[in-house]
Amino acid sequence: MRIGVFCTNEYTTPPPKGIIYAPLVVAQQVADGLTERGHDVTVYAPRGSRMKSKIITSELRPLYNEPKLKEFNAINLERGVASYENIALSDLFRHAQKGKYDILHIHPSIRAVFYAPLVKIPVVFTLHDPLLPGKSFFYNKVRAKNIHYVSISNAQRRPAPKLPWTSTIYNGVDLRRFPFQKTHGKHLVIVGRMKVEKGIYEAILAARKTRTPLKIAGGPAQGPYWERKIKPYLSNTIKHVGMLPYSKIPKFISEARGFLFPIKWEEPFGLVMIESMATGTPVIAFNRGSVSEIMKNNKTGFIVNNFNGMVRAIGKLDDIDRRICRDHVEKNFSIEKMINGYEDTFKKLTRKK
Amino acid sequence: MRIGVFCTNEYTTPPPKGIIYAPLVVAQQVADGLTERGHDVTVYAPRGSRMKSKIITSELRPLYNEPKLKEFNAINLERGVASYENIALSDLFRHAQKGKYDILHIHPSIRAVFYAPLVKIPVVFTLHDPLLPGKSFFYNKVRAKNIHYVSISNAQRRPAPKLPWTSTIYNGVDLRRFPFQKTHGKHLVIVGRMKVEKGIYEAILAARKTRTPLKIAGGPAQGPYWERKIKPYLSNTIKHVGMLPYSKIPKFISEARGFLFPIKWEEPFGLVMIESMATGTPVIAFNRGSVSEIMKNNKTGFIVNNFNGMVRAIGKLDDIDRRICRDHVEKNFSIEKMINGYEDTFKKLTRKK
Numbered sequence: 001m002r003i004g005v006f007c008t009n010e011y012t013t014p015p016p017k018g019i020i021y022a023p024l025v026v027a028q029q030v031a032d033g034l035t036e037r038g039h040d041v042t043v044y045a046p047r048g049s050r051m052k053s054k055i056i057t058s059e060l061r062p063l064y065n066e067p068k069l070k071e072f073n074a075i076n077l078e079r080g081v082a083s084y085e086n087i088a089l090s091d092l093f094r095h096a097q098k099g100k101y102d103i104l105h106i107h108p109s110i111r112a113v114f115y116a117p118l119v120k121i122p123v124v125f126t127l128h129d130p131l132l133p134g135k136s137f138f139y140n141k142v143r144a145k146n147i148h149y150v151s152i153s154n155a156q157r158r159p160a161p162k163l164p165w166t167s168t169i170y171n172g173v174d175l176r177r178f179p180f181q182k183t184h185g186k187h188l189v190i191v192g193r194m195k196v197e198k199g200i201y202e203a204i205l206a207a208r209k210t211r212t213p214l215k216i217a218g219g220p221a222q223g224p225y226w227e228r229k230i231k232p233y234l235s236n237t238i239k240h241v242g243m244l245p246y247s248k249i250p251k252f253i254s255e256a257r258g259f260l261f262p263i264k265w266e267e268p269f270g271l272v273m274i275e276s277m278a279t280g281t282p283v284i285a286f287n288r289g290s291v292s293e294i295m296k297n298n299k300t301g302f303i304v305n306n307f308n309g310m311v312r313a314i315g316k317l318d319d320i321d322r323r324i325c326r327d328h329v330e331k332n333f334s335i336e337k338m339i340n341g342y343e344d345t346f347k348k349l350t351r352k353k
Numbered sequence: 354m355r356i357g358v359f360c361t362n363e364y365t366t367p368p369p370k371g372i373i374y375a376p377l378v379v380a381q382q383v384a385d386g387l388t389e390r391g392h393d394v395t396v397y398a399p400r401g402s403r404m405k406s407k408i409i410t411s412e413l414r415p416l417y418n419e420p421k422l423k424e425f426n427a428i429n430l431e432r433g434v435a436s437y438e439n440i441a442l443s444d445l446f447r448h449a450q451k452g453k454y455d456i457l458h459i460h461p462s463i464r465a466v467f468y469a470p471l472v473k474i475p476v477v478f479t480l481h482d483p484l485l486p487g488k489s490f491f492y493n494k495v496r497a498k499n500i501h502y503v504s505i506s507n508a509q510r511r512p513a514p515k516l517p518w519t520s521t522i523y524n525g526v527d528l529r530r531f532p533f534q535k536t537h538g539k540h541l542v543i544v545g546r547m548k549v550e551k552g553i554y555e556a557i558l559a560a561r562k563t564r565t566p567l568k569i570a571g572g573p574a575q576g577p578y579w580e581r582k583i584k585p586y587l588s589n590t591i592k593h594v595g596m597l598p599y600s601k602i603p604k605f606i607s608e609a610r611g612f613l614f615p616i617k618w619e620e621p622f623g624l625v626m627i628e629s630m631a632t633g634t635p636v637i638a639f640n641r642g643s644v645s646e647i648m649k650n651n652k653t654g655f656i657v658n659n660f661n662g663m664v665r666a667i668g669k670l671d672d673i674d675r676r677i678c679r680d681h682v683e684k685n686f687s688i689e690k691m692i693n694g695y696e697d698t699f700k701k702l703t704r705k706k
Contacts, residue, residue: 080487083463084491086466087467087491087495090467090468094470094471097471110436111436111439113439114436114440114443115443115471117443117447118446118468138436138439141440
């Protein structure tokens with residue numbers, strides 16, 4: 001198949017050090033994976049990108065390296081980002097119109113939806129974010145027979161069940177980057193941004209209540225949530241290790257007795273859950289969003305309904321066989337399985353091989 | 354000719370009371386004028402719009418009446434406005450692609466530029482704003498043979514002389530709404546938003562220096578510029594009359610001895626100058642942006658280089674024949690002349706009649 005792909009041109013693919021942007025990781029895994037399987041994949045990404053697929057830059061630097069845009073950004077950053085993306089989208093859809101592709105795959109820029117009715121080939125959008133009402137409004141408003149949505153969990157579809165969904169394709173984890181580790185320490189870990197919805201504060205309270213050490217990775221170490229809910233509780237046993245580079249996350253997680261995930265929002269997927277289970281570290285998660293699809297309760301950790309449930313589950317962590325956690329991820333959340341999902345979906349929609 | 358038109362869907366056309374948005378006034382004048390001349394004009398405007406041309410609403414309310422968007426607006430108003438516009442643009446360009454139009458006319462949403470390469474008919478953009486570097490970057494970046502720009506003054510082109518300009522078409526004033534008035538008071542007026550670039554403060558200083566009464570119309574009566582540069586100088590002779598409805602502007606201007614326009618930016622057109630001259634009231638303007646194209650120095654007022662020039666010119670106002678001001682506008686800045694400009698340009702680009 002001839003596949004045209006767009007994710008972002010704010011950053012190169014892969015992004016520079018210090019930038020973690022999950023949709024871009026998935027976009028590269030899928031594009032490179034399909035290229036390795038012999039498909040003709042072209043990604044619209046800025047200069048400096050390095051991928052196995054072909055790249056069309058539209059002669060653009062990554063947005064944050066474009067000095068000409070400094071004034072524009074000062075006026076309105078969002079307008080600058082939008083227009084910058086539109087340059088690449090304009091090229092992508094013009095090339096599609098000329099017959100260059102069999103199918104387009106977009107991650108998931110809302111801006112691209114409006115171009116889809118202007119081409120005849122299927123346009124597949126992988127939605128990476130929760131479907132807040134403001135976004136659903138637009139996805140519902142633009143209807144064309146060639147528009148198809150991929151959800152990254154079934155739970156993600158709930159706010160907009162009538163969109164033209166074509167598949168749920170779970171994200172995958174690089175099993176070599178997250179190797180299995182049988183032995184572990186006595187402490188718990190949590191990895192996430194210092195935001196209310198990630199439940200860092202609840203993790204701290206659960207660790208204190210159970211007198212279990214906790215290591216917290218993530219930033220930023222500033223702002224009201226950090227000042228009021230995190231910093232005052234740090235101690236010899238509740239430690240903040242800062243923002244870890246992605247290369248240090250596997251070891252950090254694998255050494256823990258358990259991974260806490262007391263989320264306070266409808267998590268659309270939750271990559272850290274499969275990263276943790278891949279290393280063998282079981283997860284204790286609040287039952288929201290995708291959690292019940294990603295974990296096996298009592299097998300790869302515990303799905304709990306509230307704070308007291310999390311406290312009780314911490315006491316049962318030694319009942320979990322770390323090997324079962326790993327097996328669950330190898331079977332269900334490998335990159336290969338994710339690429340199979342996209343390849344099958346694209347074949348179904350184009351009726352090509 | 355069959356003409357597809359887009360300006361905005363934030364508001365109805367015409368906009369509700371209290372909203373003054375110059376591009377929308379021009380858009381309606383041109384669309385209605387071309388309809389009266391027998392062209393087949395379709396405007397993409399939200400529900401509740403009232404025009405002589407056909408209207409396609411895309412089943413949208415005006416953005417600010419759309420309750421479903423409240424959450425989205427709170428997250429990011431600009432993103433909401435952009436997506437909302439894109440719904441209409443997606444329809445407009447899809448219809449164009451199907452052969453519904455001979456030419457498209459856009460006022461001047463940067464977002465629409467990126468769709469133009471996806472159709473074959475000419476797409477004409479009237480640029481209403483100064484060409485700041487951030488915008489020029491995008492206009493320069495998207496090149497297609499069917500893209501054409503209309504400037505509203507020659508001065509407006511200076512920052513981007515290499516864009517594919519097709520014509521300069523000056524805005525027009527409704528000569529019946531701004532009737533000639535021979536008699537006048539002793540005071541000066543200025544009409545404009547309370548912003549640095551409009552030079553309200555300089556107008557106040559010039560009025561004080563010449564001991565001439567000044568009436569100021571415009572808002573908002575708040576913010577640092579208002580508090581520091583306007584409010585402390587108000588008196589029995591320097592009066593702020595508030596934000597006048599558009600229907601009261603003609604009388605307000607026509608009663609003055611002179612209109613001050615000490616702008617501190619590159620004004621792309623300056624509708625108030627032709628509104629003032631239409632009533633017979635001469636203008637004293639700083640020589641920036643479009644001023645030397647719109648006024649005749651020593652005939653319809655005075656073009657000056659600085660504050661002292663403005664002070665001297667106030668003393669010479671009685672040398673101006675108010676009838677010459679009116680004649681200048683009737684000859685050069687009528688709505689009919691503006692519509693001629695668009696009709697000629699569209700005929701040239703489509704080679705149709």
